[in-house]
Amino acid sequence: MADPANIVPTLDEKQSLSDASLEKRASDAGAVDDARMAKEVEEFEDRLQHDEAPDEEYLVQEAYEVAIKVLSNHDDPELPAVTFRTIILGLGFGAFGAVLAQIYYFKPQTLNVSALFLLVLSYWFGNAMHMIIPSGGIFRYLTPVPSTLPSPTHAPSVKEHVSIIIMSSTAATSATAIQVISVQDLYYDNQLNAGLAIFTLIGSQLIGYGFAGLLQDMLVRPTKCFWPGKISTANLFQALHFDNQMTSKRVRLFWTVFVVMFVWEIIPQWIFPLLTGISIFCLANNTNPIFRNVFGGASNNEGMGFLSWCLDWNLIGSDCLFNPLWLQINQNIGICLTYILMAGVYYGNVWRSKDFPFMSQAIFAEDGTQYNQTALLTNGKFDADKYATLGPAFFSGTNALYYVTSNLSLGATFTHVFFWHWQDIKPFLRSFNPWNKEEYVVHDPHWEKMKVYKQIPRWWYFVLLAGAFAIAQATNYEGHSGLPWWALIVLLIISFIMSLLFATLDATIGFREFNSSANGFYQMITSYLVPGDPIANLYGALYGQHPQGQCIAMLGDLKLGQYCKLAPILGTVVGAILNWVMMVTIIDANREALLSIAGTRLWSGQNAQSFNTNGISWGGLGPQMFGINGVYHMVPISLAIGVFLPLPFIAAWYIWPKSGFENFSTPIILQYSCYLSVGINTSVNPAMAIGLFSQWWVRTRYPRWFTKYNYIVAAALDGGTQVISFILNFAVFGASGTAHSFPEWWGNDLSLSADRCAPA
Known part of the structure; x- marks a missing residue:
């Protein structure tokens, strides 16, 4: 048996090419003839x-x-896969990531702990342990290797490394449950005890794991479900562990690009911020608010960034390098519609848009001031008399448009997925029928290799789901959430259906923007189930969005494990405990700062405030704002309208089946039709250009280079950027306590926005 470290990369690639050709023929025949496949592999490999x-x-x-x-x-x-190194580094980086994520949640600048960042760190630490721990004597049990290897190496294997990342990345988040618990503590004087808080966290996570276990046969094993977002990560794992580290061009290219980006990102992020958003129009005229709204975008909620350019990879990201071409084309169509719709809504004064900021996620009173939401409540519930005194509430026009397009996209997703993927869904659903004797068969070269490992049976996930459901109902009741038991069941059923729909889109085309609108969707549903109760609304978002997010994340991890031939494992729950410990510590020490509007330079309650605001607006003002007589009654109606919007493309495909209409995805186009209503938007144009260059020009004109290096370059660009971003946040941006601004000059004018647009 060959040592993975000594395998020549081209042989691996050639093996994959062989499997690709064979898989295509096998899928056409509907079955894989193992004997014929083995013979043809040998012939292909020889050639x-x-x-x-x-x-x-x-x-x-x-x-x-x-x-x-x-x-x-x-x-x-x-x-x-599970060794001393795996346990130590997996738990260690899981704890590190969980603590860091929770600290970031209460910082003025919210950041995520990147899986690529953890991947690079764990690679360095794993090799350090290899050099420090002796390989002989009793120490051989700490770094076991197969005795069949001709040249055993005690360096971390690819399976150890993947296990470490799956364990640590699942823990390195601030869970949705923490948002609910922190809001109850800060704004409703309801401090959950440690056991109740931790089990609320674990229960909501395990529901998502149970969903994923039931859906993996359909959404992990088949070749068609290739999870584009995992390709570059899996490719990096294989390059680091399968390639010859001294001679591999892929490894040398990775570290070269990694170092270049590590050095370069210091310039746009700290020294020369103007490079994050170069807008010729704003540089020519920095007093025109129309120029700011249309061409600005280097600052949060500044503008749409039309024709602006960004040189900061931290904002661009490598999605444009690995997202499939047609996904990016659909996204680009939606972004083009964004420019038209956002400008039309605001300058057409739809929903009284001109009375409020061009871009904002706040809620406003009729006079344009911020709405006093907390004055609405009596004993934590909506008070009609107080509402009569305060008057109606309003969104900014572009924020309302975002709710409309998000719901149109959600409605379109049902029709799109069930029409285009019904042939995949039907046999999967039939496999749950105990009287159905047909086996759910999957043919995939990666899955064929996984058959040597013992799989977790489906009934195990049913047991896990039942236990998690019991925990959720118990903690929901003991936590005095106000969410009835039947409403929790309704939300979990909806969450499972939405997990199936959106995981299908993520698995087949890489569409991941559903998370941006998931909270709002579940809060809207809960506002109809339990009107007038903000806390119940928060719990509705928790038990809708969190299991859905955990499910899709775990399905992606399972696919990564399949690519790297790792037997199924579950992520650690150590993050839940450390999330809660850090939350309590930070709130107890900084309660006044977290409750203040501005916060301090070190601590901010902006995320908890925003989550509480959403709970009050949907839970307290839902019927008044979104009811039949509400200003924004089109928001819920859009959900029903969206169901019918894919039909024109479906009809066109029936009439002209070879014209490519099957490539147009209404859910993606609609989701991106108000994509620029929040955040920093100067990165959109370079991402569009780079995506077309990579996925069209390079892929079709230079296929060898594309298959060997495109995804390695994507991982290197993100890896170098994320490591230096982490260092900069602690060294100069104030995450460690003291901020150190670069000396002010023309490219770093602290009194102006980065792209020199007119102030808001």
């Missing part, structure tokens, strides 16, 4: 080993082919 493969063998035509042309299918079943 490809002599570098006789034409460019056509490397060309990625269908999006899912990257999983079998870019990634190696090599596996050594005897390599251990």
